[in-house]
Amino acid sequence: MHRKTRLSLMACMAFVFSTLAMTNAVAQNSGDEEAAQRKSEQQKTKQAQAVSKEVYDKITKAQEAVDAKDYQGALKLLNQLYNPDKLTEYEQANVLNYIGFVYYNMDDIPNAIRTYDRMIAIPSLEETMAKQVTYTLAQLYTMEEQYAKALTTLDKWFLLETNPAPEPFILKAQNLYQVQRYKDMIAPIENAMRVAEERNKPAKEDWYVLLNFAYFQQENYAKVRDIQKILLVTWPKKRYWFSLAGAFTELGEDENLINAYAAANDQRMLEKESELVTMAQLYLQREVPYKAATLLEAEMESGRVSRSAKNYRLLSQAWQLSMEDKKAIPALQEAARLSEDGELDVRLGNALLNTAQYDDCAKSVRTGIRKGGLKSPDNAQISLGMCLYNLREYNNAIKAFEQAAKTPRSRRVSAQWINVINADLKRNEQIRLAEEAARKTRRQLEARKVSAGRG
Numbered sequence: 001m002h003r004k005t006r007l008s009l010m011a012c013m014a015f016v017f018s019t020l021a022m023t024n025a026v027a028q029n030s031g032d033e034e035a036a037q038r039k040s041e042q043q044k045t046k047q048a049q050a051v052s053k054e055v056y057d058k059i060t061k062a063q064e065a066v067d068a069k070d071y072q073g074a075l076k077l078l079n080q081l082y083n084p085d086k087l088t089e090y091e092q093a094n095v096l097n098y099i100g101f102v103y104y105n106m107d108d109i110p111n112a113i114r115t116y117d118r119m120i121a122i123p124s125l126e127e128t129m130a131k132q133v134t135y136t137l138a139q140l141y142t143m144e145e146q147y148a149k150a151l152t153t154l155d156k157w158f159l160l161e162t163n164p165a166p167e168p169f170i171l172k173a174q175n176l177y178q179v180q181r182y183k184d185m186i187a188p189i190e191n192a193m194r195v196a197e198e199r200n201k202p203a204k205e206d207w208y209v210l211l212n213f214a215y216f217q218q219e220n221y222a223k224v225r226d227i228q229k230i231l232l233v234t235w236p237k238k239r240y241w242f243s244l245a246g247a248f249t250e251l252g253e254d255e256n257l258i259n260a261y262a263a264a265n266d267q268r269m270l271e272k273e274s275e276l277v278t279m280a281q282l283y284l285q286r287e288v289p290y291k292a293a294t295l296l297e298a299e300m301e302s303g304r305v306s307r308s309a310k311n312y313r314l315l316s317q318a319w320q321l322s323m324e325d326k327k328a329i330p331a332l333q334e335a336a337r338l339s340e341d342g343e344l345d346v347r348l349g350n351a352l353l354n355t356a357q358y359d360d361c362a363k364s365v366r367t368g369i370r371k372g373g374l375k376s377p378d379n380a381q382i383s384l385g386m387c388l389y390n391l392r393e394y395n396n397a398i399k400a401f402e403q404a405a406k407t408p409r410s411r412r413v414s415a416q417w418i419n420v421i422n423a424d425l426k427r428n429e430q431i432r433l434a435e436e437a438a439r440k441t442r443r444q445l446e447a448r449k450v451s452a453g454r455g
Contacts, residue, residue, distance in 0.1 A: 055081065055091050059098055071106045078102065089124045097133065100378065104140075113140050125147050131160045138171065147178040162177075166192035166201070172193035173210055182217035185210065205235045212243070221250040238269040258282045265295075273305050284318060293318035293327070309338035316347070325354045336364070341373025346380045353387055361387035385417055 053057075058081045065074035081087075100115035111246045116137050120130065134157040139200040141150035154172050158164060169192035173185040189211045193203045208231050228244035231237070241264040248257035261279050263272075270276050276299050283292035296315045299305035312335030319328035333349035339345075345368030352361035365384040372379050385400035398421055405414035 051091050051094055055087065055095070059094065062102070066102060066105060071102055073418060075099065075104045087227060089122050090126070093119055093125055093129060097129070099134075100136075109140055109144050113137060113144070116140070127160070131157065132159060135168065137166075137281040142175055145178070147175045150175045151179070159328050164195070164209075166196045166203075169195070170207060170210070173214075177210065177213070182214050183378070186213040186218075189214065205231065221247045221248075225251060225253075235269075241269060242275075253281065254285070258286050271304070273299075276305050277311065279320065280314060284314075284321065289318045289321035290324075293322055302314065307334065309335045309344065312338065313344060313347075316344075316351070320351065325351045329355065336368075340371070342368030342371030342380070343374055344368070345371060346374060350381050350382075351385065353383060353390075356390075358372075358387050362391060362393075378404040378410040381412060382413060382417070385414075389417070389421060394425055397421055 011150055013410055019249035019287055019357050048211060058077055062074040062077045062081075064070070065077065078095055078099045079272040082092065082099065084092055087095065096115055096119040100112045100119065102107070103112035103115060118135050119125065120137065125133075137151040138150050138157060141147070141153055151172065154168065154175070161168070164364035169188040172188045173192075176182070176185045176188070189207055192207060193211075208227055212224055212227040212231070215227065225244060225247035228240050228247060231240040232244060240253050244275055245257050245264075247258040248260055249252070251385055261282050264270055264275075265279050276295065280292040280296045283289065283295065285287040292443065293315060296305060296311065296318060300315070301313065305311055312331045314336060316331035317332060319325070327350050329348065332344060336344040337349045344363050349361045349368065352358075362384060365380055365387060368374065369377070369380050369384070381400045385397045385404065388394075388397035388400060399417055401421075403419045404410040405418075
């Protein structure tokens, strides 16, 4: 803001000195006072709006002092020169204009403002200079964080200027932002963009950023989405992908949300752990768990994603959903080792069960039960019972299912498993009895053969 104001003030002074130079040239070529008095009434009116050579010379000396950075010396010359009783209003305006300019160069903005206020109060102030000084005052008020005064002054300037450029609209929007009038920011920014388009000038990135903020505050996420698309096409940056993703989230456009993240990932814009983990979660949401698993595994290997219990849990989930239980087991083992509760140990036990590693399955589930903190202890007992059943530890399996049956929701499943085990036990007993009977029969036959041989 400071730099822009300085440029505006310099433009103002350029106007003043072009006027002074032109007036000086006229004075040199006009001859004596007698010749001047013979000019037409129109010329007399123009002369009333001229600066005398004496005033011009003193302002020039002040300019030389400013160039030498002798601001106090410049002020002294100008203050000695400023005398309303001896100067025309046009001369007063020019002297005050330059005094304000000197104060600005001294970073004395309050005195610059007071000086320009005196200048703007001159009744006959030329329209072009009035417009320029009014706009300068608006900029100075903004620099001094007097945003309400800046807005009032800008409104006066818009009444004077019939064909404003885009920048004053943006200045107004910036001041509205400072007083938290976010809804009112929209119209001036869009006016700035309209004027820029009419003048075949491109809208600036920070204008869209400002407009995006204003619409975001109104929770107009459809507009936010559209603005972010423009920003991404014209000024592709990482933060715009995430802002676009946020808009998609608010609008419930889940497919577009995932696509936005995926595009950012394809452009290698995802760098933080949280960003990469979110991408993996979105892959899971999109039902492409294999991509989630390979992403997490690669990033954990690279070190950009930490080897935490939480991340190992997500990795194991991705592998399991990919029907890759063997690949899920190492992740689950690490996650379970790092976890204080037994939830992941039970999940590891289930993965081991699916891969027919029944002994390790039983050990893992028992570890989980011992750690505690389980969301569904009954399900853990069912998993243990299944592992023990496959190890043919039927009595211990029944005990596990009986423990699970204490929870109403697991009674039916537990009863079914107990029935299966009892049926197996009964069948095994029948097989045992049959085998025993067969062995007994064989022994009897052999005994008869031996007896017959003796006979």
